Amino acid sequence: MNKKMEKILYLPNPRGFCAGVERAINIVELSLKKYGPPIYVRHEIVHNPWVVKDLEGKGVVFVDELSDIPKGSRVIFSAHGVSSSVKDEAKEKEIPFIDATCPLVLKVHVEAKRHFENGAHIFLIGHKGHPEVDGTIGQIPEKSITLIEGEVDISQLNKADYTKVALITQTTLSVDDTAKLILSLKKKFPDLIEPPREDICYATTNRQTAVKSIAKKCDAIYVIGGENSSNSLRLVEVAIQSGCKNTFLISEIKSIDWNQMENFNSIGLTASASAPEVLINEFLYLFKSKFESRVEKSTIANENISFKLPKELRE
Ligand code: SF4
Numbered sequence: 001m002n003k004k005m006e007k008i009l010y011l012p013n014p015r016g017f018c019a020g021v022e023r024a025i026n027i028v029e030l031s032l033k034k035y036g037p038p039i040y041v042r043h044e045i046v047h048n049p050w051v052v053k054d055l056e057g058k059g060v061v062f063v064d065e066l067s068d069i070p071k072g073s074r075v076i077f078s079a080h081g082v083s084s085s086v087k088d089e090a091k092e093k094e095i096p097f098i099d100a101t102c103p104l105v106l107k108v109h110v111e112a113k114r115h116f117e118n119g120a121h122i123f124l125i126g127h128k129g130h131p132e133v134d135g136t137i138g139q140i141p142e143k144s145i146t147l148i149e150g151e152v153d154i155s156q157l158n159k160a161d162y163t164k165v166a167l168i169t170q171t172t173l174s175v176d177d178t179a180k181l182i183l184s185l186k187k188k189f190p191d192l193i194e195p196p197r198e199d200i201c202y203a204t205t206n207r208q209t210a211v212k213s214i215a216k217k218c219d220a221i222y223v224i225g226g227e228n229s230s231n232s233l234r235l236v237e238v239a240i241q242s243g244c245k246n247t248f249l250i251s252e253i254k255s256i257d258w259n260q261m262e263n264f265n266s267i268g269l270t271a272s273a274s275a276p277e278v279l280i281n282e283f284l285y286l287f288k289s290k291f292e293s294r295v296e297k298s299t300i301a302n303e304n305i306s307f308k309l310p311k312e313l314r315e
Contacts, residue, residue, distance in 0.1 A: 008295075009294070013299040019303070031076060041076045080105065080130070080135060082138070098313070100310075104202075115166035120166040123145075123185060125149075175200055182194070215238075218264075219263075222269050223236050224270070229275075235270060236249050244268065
């Protein structure tokens with residue numbers, strides 16, 4: 001390895017765990033302590049393979065559906081949220097559950113229900129098949145909500161079919177791409193009711209702004225995050241769109257091609273909202289052992305947010 005050429009490592013903040021992910025993982029760990037293993041979690045608690053594996057090692061069993069849970073067991077719903085029918089099913093089957101849905105996702109659920117009660121048809125900007133989107137759609141009758149994934153979906157909407165329309169979005173979208181879609185929707189529906197506060201959450205926005213701030217200076221950017229994580233995928237897209245073509249999504253540190261990294265002099269490192277600090281530290285340790293380097297830290301926002309635990313898990 002080339003130890004001679006000094007590399008610059010840009011380390012922008014914020015990166016890594018957000019308050020919603022911290023709360024969800026905390027809920028699982030406290031439940032393990034309080035109720036003992038096994039604890040069942042419907043869907044990956046957050047989209048990160050390291051986190052999932054770590055919790056599995058502690059006695060967590062991840063399942064796709066409630067039917068996979070043995071009688072008498074307890075279940076936790078993931079940070080992405082679940083549709084009302086899943087909660088109803090749990091009640092019907094008398095499966096005790098703890099809801100680890102991020103409060104910022106719950107805020108979008110509340111908006112969806114309010115718009116529905118007020119007689120508005122809802123446009124939801126999001127990615128089809130993502131558990132958060134399924135959970136949000138499942139708050140109201142399906143015919144009252146239309147998923148918008150791109151401009152094509154907007155062009156296919158017939159204005160005359162709607163009298164009152166409202167907008168909600170997934171929390172982990174690209175801020176810039178979503179702004180463009182909202183603009184197109186508003187062109188077609190000038191009376192579109194928008195969320196009082198943006199649905200894209202603070203953590204998504206801050207991590208994208210942080211990666212944008214270094215993109216032009218970097219020969220390569222490494223985004224630590226899960227391959228099924230919307231937050232992580234959007235960070236990669238934002239880095240590329242902002243000027244760093246060599247952007248890599250790293251779900252495991254062992255998958256990094258350190259030989260390829262020799263070709264880059266300025267390197268950026270960030271982590272999605274569901275990626276743990278331990279992976280950042282592992283990257284830094286190996287990076288410093290392989291290359292002469294200088295670290296440039298920057299902070300574009302200070303995050304002091306934390307969310308309350310469900311009452312059954314508070315001390
Ligand atoms: S990324 Fe945003 S919405 Fe998702 S868990 Fe974190 S704070 Fe909540």
